[in-house]
Each structure stands twice: as C-alpha cells, then as structure tokens.
Amino acid sequence: SKGRALTWEEAQPYNEYVKEHGVEQFIHIFLNKKDYKTEDFLWGDEIEYILLKIDDELSETYLNLRGPEIIETLGAEADKEQETKGFAETTWHPEYASYMVEATPGRPYSGFAIGEVEANMALRRKKVTEILKEGEAIITLTAYPRLGAQVGLWRDRKPYPFTFPHHEPGGEFSESKYTPDAIINPHPRFGTLTANIRKRRGKRVCLCVPLMLDENTQPIPNEQHSELTDPLTFTHSSPSRYHMSPVMRARSNSCESSKAVVIHMDSMVFGMGCCCLQTTFQCVDIHQARHLSDQLAILCPYFLAITAACPILKGLLASTDCRWDVISASVDDRNSEERELKETYLARGEKPKSIAKSRYDSISVFISESPLLIDDLHNDVSPEINQAAFKRLVEKGVDERLARHVAHLFIRDPLVIYENRIEIDDAEDADHWENIQSTNWQSVRFKPPPPHSTIGWRVEFRVMEAQLTDFENAAFATYIALLVKMVTYFNLNLYIPLSKVDENMTKAQGQDAVISDSFHFRSQVLPLSDPNYHIFYNTDFPSAKQDHGNAYEQMTANEIINGSKNGPWRGIMSGINAYIDLEQESKIKKNSQEYLQLQKYLSLVKQRAAGEIMTVAKWMRTFVINHPEYRKDSVVTPKISHDLIQECLAVSSGKKKAPTLHGNLI
8 A cells, every 4th residue: 555654653543443344345345256256277476585785705695675676676667568568477566674575477377387387486586686786696595594693692792784784773663672674675564564563562572482502502692581581472372372382492491591592583574574485376266265275274384394494593593494483473463461371361360361373373263164174173272353343244144154264363453554545435445354364464364356356266375485496486386286276176174173283383393393293184084985085095004994084193294295104194195196197187298398397396395295305494504504614502603694695596596406405306
C-alpha cells in the first residue's frame, strides 16, 4: 500500500475496526468464491537474495544497502517489458531489509515446467548481476554470517562494520544494540512493522539461540545478561510445544547462568533479514486447497531439515541449523501477559491470557473437510481464537474448522494501518483481511482468491531455506510441485496429531537433524484396500498386511523420503516416481532432457535426506571449522566470513564444484 503508515499510538482507535472488517472481507470472499473452480495447475516460486559489498584487499565483506535502488531499477525494466511483450519474465518486490531483493517469475508456471523453473531463476540472478557495480555481488544465502556482529565479541573488543555504508546501531524503529535502522527497507511498511511489534510487546524483541560449544568457547559478555534472564523473552513460552525447542533448551540450561552460552539478538532484522525459498500452488477448489494445506503442513518439518542452511548467527556458530525459530522470535509481538505460561495463571486461580505461539510459527489448526481428519485426535492443540470473529463466521455459513482457523488469525492486532486505507468497501477490497492474514506468518498459508480475480484458491509452502545455487532451489521447488500433485493424486492421508507436527518443527532445526534425529510420521498413508497401496508399502513384510489405523511412528528423514530398510514403508520418493510413471509418461518422455534433469532434482533431495551429501548448513559449518583462522571458540571472524562468502559465490556461479554439497549432480 501507499500512504502514511500510522504509528502504534495513532493506530489504537482503529485496531478493532480493522479486525472486524477484515473478518467481513473474508466472509465476502468466502461466499463469492466458495464454489469457484479452476483446472489449471499453476504455481510459482519466490526467492530472496542478499546484496553484498566485497573488499578483497581487506578480506572483508559487507551487507550492501542498495536493495531498494536495485528493485526500483529492475521493477521499471519489468514494467517496460510488460508494455512491449504483454508480460514480464520476472517481477521484483521490496523485502524487509535494505540488503534484500525478492524476485518471482513474471507469470505462473504451468505444469511442472522442468526446464523453465531453473532457467527463470538463473535469469533473475543474471538481471541483478548485470546492474551491479564493481565490488558488488548477489547471493542466495539464508542468513548473512556476521549480521549484528559489529560490536566486538569475545576475541577482542574492536568494532567490525557489517554494512556498506556503515551505520551505528540503533534508531527509533528497532532501538537495537546491534543493528542500525538504516538496514530496514525505507518503505513505510517495514519501519512501522518494526516499531509497532516492539511497542505492542512492551520491549525489544529478544532472540536467543544456543551457541555451538567448542573447546575454547567463552561465555557471553556480562552486559548482555539483563535481557537474557527475563523468563518471558523466549520464542516458545508454552508447554503446548510438547518437545522442548533449542531456544527453550537454551533458556532452561543456560540463560539463568552467569556463563550463558547463547547467541543474543534484539531486532527484527535478525529474523526477517533471512532469505528463503517459498512455493505457492493453485488448487482445483477450496476443498482441495484446505486438504492440501493440512498435508503440506505435516510435511514442512522434513523439508525444513533437508534444506537447513543457517548455522551462523551474529558471527557465531549456532548449535541449530535453521532460521525458523529465529524469525519466530524476531516478530513476537506478544506482551508480557500473553507470553506468560497458561499454567501460571491457573495456579493463581486466574483466567489465562496466554497466547502459545508467536505470530510467525507452525500452523495451529487443521482445516480440511475430509473425514480422514479426526478433530479429537489430530487437532489436539487448542488454539486461542477471537470469539466474536468465530461467532460471526459461523453465522455467515463458514464451517467450524475453517472458522476456527480464521478466528485464530484474528487474535492478532493489525501491525501496519495506512491512514488512507481505513474506510474501504468490504465487498470490493480485502486490505483489512490481508492486513491480518499477511502478518500471520505460518508454515503453510491457506490463501483465498483476491476479490474480482480469476486466481483460484491457493496454498503457500513457506518453510524451505534458500540454497546456494539455482539448481538446488529449482530442485526443491520442483520436488514440492511434484509432491503436491502426488499427494492429491493418491489422496494420501498423512495426518498425525498437530502437537507432533510442532515437535517435528522443533526437531528439524537441530544441528544435523536430517541425519541425527527422527520425526513422527504416519504408519499408514493409504488403506489396505487401496489399489495403489503396494506403491507405498512392501507387502512382503507381515506388518504391511495389518491395519494400523491412525498410528504414527518415529522415522528419520531418510526413511520418510527414501523408505525404510527394515520395514514396509517404501518412502515418499516411491510415490513420486510412481506418479511420474502413471500420470506424466506422455508429458515427460524417459531419457529426454527434461526427464534427465528431473532425475537430477530427485537425486539431490534423495541424497540430502540420506546424508550422502551435506545440507548447506553442514557444508558451511564444516568450512568454518576447517578454516585456518578458526580457533575452536565458535567465533566466525571477518576473515572467515569473507572467505566463506567467496566460496559460496564461487559455487553459486558455477566457477567451483562442491561435491560434498552436490555430489556429481552439477
């Protein structure tokens, strides 16, 4: 939106108005579009890039704050292309940080577009590269290694700038001790988001990630302890997270100690400045979208672990591999009452005011209408809901499952209200609905059609981390597209209790989780009578001939994707290969260039899940640990960071091969 964004204080009189009318706008969309169908399988991807400034003489690398300028230039180019060709090959969007560039294909992919996806990603990278200045570069890196490491750490107290141009930490939006407000994109949305999250929360955001302990790791500086010992500043403060997250373990084991071993961060950019790979799929109708939304949400943790690419934060090696909980904490606007444990309220004999999760987190409600979904068993996480919104939705004909999902979104306050977009027509516009929807950053986003549009009901898969090369990003995007079609084709039932999905999301972020941890997975995804049962289960095993009902078990990512050696489960990959043979034979001819490329994509996912090749996180961690300047103290110095970035750039550009990362696939 354009216009002036209201400050938190100015927005208070309008919060309930925006929420009330946001619900009404959803109702209008639902009633107008609930019967809308489209047969076109259209989808797209979204990748975020980091702009760099490189000083080879000093062996230092900086975050380049020219992102808005780059986006404006490329946006104007896309507009001109639209006028002359009738379409643009790429589109460009502002992202949270001034060093970020977000790009998508100019129009959706149709079908699997095997050759088109990687080619379009390469085109986007090329378009940015062509307008860079000398000493500048672009990279698809999930997190910049030394963001916020400006103030000296353990090894010395010398400040190291990490932005170009250099800015001192702090500012009216973030009030950060570590990062400057100049790092925030100047679009009014982003500064307002930052300030309003902090003001609603009542203090700066607090992100604490456990530090990877090495032989010479030192405790954090004493001046940081005051923020770390606040028991209400951690990402997940509710026992509804049945499995203790790395962030919670850091709190329980370290943060009350004078020798706390956590990485402390205090501003939104530490999370929203991370880059990712997201994919969005248009469904046949609302019913398919709702069911697919649930099934993809269950699959999210496995692909978070396989795409793990964030082992370094604030110039330090973390004992986690992913960005997810970091972002969750970076936008956690819950106030002290909402962050309080529900059990604490009950112990005092008070009505709980708790909200279990940050507004950036895994889903809280399964929403399918399918009889495969059993509420008492699978929807076992009781989400907080806006009761007035729930009542209104049900009154207008929205079923209770979907109404509960929407009402859960509306427990949140609007974070950015534009003064010129308050009083709008609920039947014509959806700004207030999107205000709340777009700032509930869940692992999967169920997306109704925009008003007066031919776009259908969609589902967005949001968990994957950005990979270094276009090959990897295209492989994972294409794999998820195949997964979407395979799951719907075979009508798989992946349901497990939602609490177990939350556990899986937590486990997925651990160091080397893809090979060192196990995850909850459904024991039987098709009934015994299904004619395709043999595709997923080896019936030579006696257990494959038994009905396991709604049981679930522990499996590694390798077993989930590639199948079990000691059991009947053949793996998700078996279903994808069968789907390609059954449904795509006429479209993807065996031994064609498309088919061979697809096999490489499948091999990348297969080998990553099996641990035969490294995740980006492990590859980066290994590089740091083996660097001659690393002193086994968990510190990623400017020199180490510079050399790591150079290695990443060489690999992403194709100038250097990384067999431990890609095998022989590139």
